[in-house]
Amino acid sequence: MTIVNFLIYFLIMVGIYALLAMSLNLQVGYAGLINFGQVVFFCIGAYTSSLLATKTGLPLLFCFLLAMIVSGFFGYVMSIPTKSLKSDYWAIATLAAAEVFRLVALNEGWLTGGPFGVMSIPQPLRFLFSMENYPLFYLFLVTLCVIIVFFALALITDSPFGRDLKAIREEEDLCLSLGKNTRKLKLEAMVVGGMVGGLAGALFAHYVTFISPENFWPIETFLLWAMIIVGGRGNHAGAILGAALIQIFNVSTRFIGEYVSLGSDSMASLRMVIIGFLIIIFVSYRPEGIIKEKKKVYDPRNIR
Amino acid sequence: MRKIAFIIAIAFVLSLVIGLNPTEAKEPVKIGILCPITGTQAVMSEDLLTGFKLAQEEINDAGGILGRPVKLIVEDTETRPAAGMDAARKLIEVDKVKIISGGFSSGVALPIAKYCQEHKILAVFQPPTSPLFRHVGSYIFLTNVLDNYKGKVIADFAVQDSGKTRFATMFMNNAFGKALMDETLKNLQKNGAQVVSKVVYELNKVDYKAELQRLFSKKPEAIIATFYAKEGLVTAKQAYEMGMLDVNKVPWYVPEMTSSFASAIKKIPNVLEGIKGLNPLPPGALFMEKFKKKMGREPITAYAAMNYDALVMIAMAANFANSVDPTKVRDALWKIDDWYRGQSTGGDKRFDKDGMQGYGKYAKVIIRNGKIVPYKK
Incomplete structure (x- = not known):
């Protein structure tokens, strides 16, 4: 029960949000796909993994993997009807898809527990650790996932595939004229994004051990947007930095309240106002975010 | 010489400051309050907090808990489970609160209740009324009647x-x-x-x-x-x-x-x-009178009185147990609930075997x- 425990909890949440932000960043920052329904991957990952674990008793490693696969598959399904849409319509369609899924989770009580949610979700390797040490292990697990995802995504975005995604973001028609199959590329970006989002969802569910549809309101998506707007689009480090900053901000206002004469009840309302301000300031004065996307100059002799 | 004078002056000021520190004031008993200050349930937050504050004033006027004043640390749940968990963790791990009250919506309060149970933190929640609360464990109490x-x-x-x-x-x-x-x-x-x-x-x-x-x-x-x-x-x-x-x-x-x-x-x-x-x-006449005096209006929700009851019962139990240890306060809650005449749900605040309100009337x-x-x- 010390501040260290709070720090560990805080870092775990930063890690989970960082995964979600990286996933969103791949779609928005690289491929230019305005996804307003990012929370759906989080939701699917969390539900898939926790339902498999509680209902079938499958080993948790498989639950995590299946959560990623199902979530990635949903990214694929979501982009089939929407793949020919332009960015703003894409945004509306994704927002709707996320709400549809949340409503399914809320109403199909026989499967998801409906509004009561899923309780008593088992935790990976829980029996190996004492109650005090377990969060530390979980922090290690989340950090490991963040590092692996970071390098995996870096590998993907540095490959020709990543360059193609950026080309779609900059000028889709040009990309088409070069003979690239932009629909397929977008679809692949959604699948990869979905898998990373699903992983974050599974990590979240097995950490808090209780999920309900209330966890997946659209507001979560917009917090993620705030993270990548502040951190910087088009690079993975920016997404992680943004996740950490918004989370620090969210939590620190709880502490400042005691020293400022406002009292914690006024601080609570102020928090939302300040996050809104932060977004406006960044969008108007530093639209590229804190970490600017690196401009890469390619040597024409090396490009085949 | 000037240097020595300077040091003496500083020492004098310091001694004044230290002297001003009232040595007899005891460390307050901290109680964590979770309240939906923003979000969809925010309309009621002022009333909900007033319920706690009225009880706090009354307890402190009557000598506090074991002679120590009660200090409320209020955190916002934003009516959002993730934010509610942030709030509860901050209260328990940073402020080192051992007793929590408030809560409000079931989706927000359930994961918190589970966390409290695991870490032996006493939680006396009000309105969350999902039947799942019954089975969380022995550290969880409700002051509202289950649905x-x-x-x-x-x-x-x-x-x-x-x-x-x-x-x-x-x-x-x-x-x-x-x-x-x-x-x-x-x-x-x-x-x-x-x-x-x-x-x-x-x-x-x-x-x-x-x-x-x-x-x-x-x-x-x-x-x-x-x-x-x-x-x-x-x-x-x-x-x-x-x-x-x-x-x-x-x-x-x-x-x-x-x-x-x-x-x-x-x-x-x-x-x-x-x-x-x-x-x-409706809340008891005593509560209504106090509320009107403080706020100049009637409460919009009967839940305010449940918060008042929650805090008063916690204080009574702690005084009865002669301790602020959550386990001892919990055990004492079972004893004082028989004598306490509450200001909400008709006054009968007896807990059933799971710490739920079993005898309320409508x-x-x-x-x-x-x-x-x-x-x-």
């Missing part, structure tokens, strides 16, 4: 009062509505009534015509429905326009009268005429001339 009980009361009341057998029901789709609905349906059946249509609606919509049409599609003889303030206003207005609020033909029974029609009764009182239902028993009410008044047949 299961209310479901039985409204079903018995509706069947006996109306004498009808064909019912239609309408509940919101969340943990609160679902729990209440399940219990209501079960008890309607027990009473030999038939439920011809069960409507479940989503919150925050601007139009409930489709739901109302489904509610009336199979010609029910009586309705049982519950709302929150916003949905109650829209539904009442639309039901009236569609000719569905003729209570002489088809009577309506509402399990939560005040919170269902908090807005409607101000804006369209005439259309609600004759709707019957239940209310938590007031039967009816809307007459735009006011909610006690109902007698």
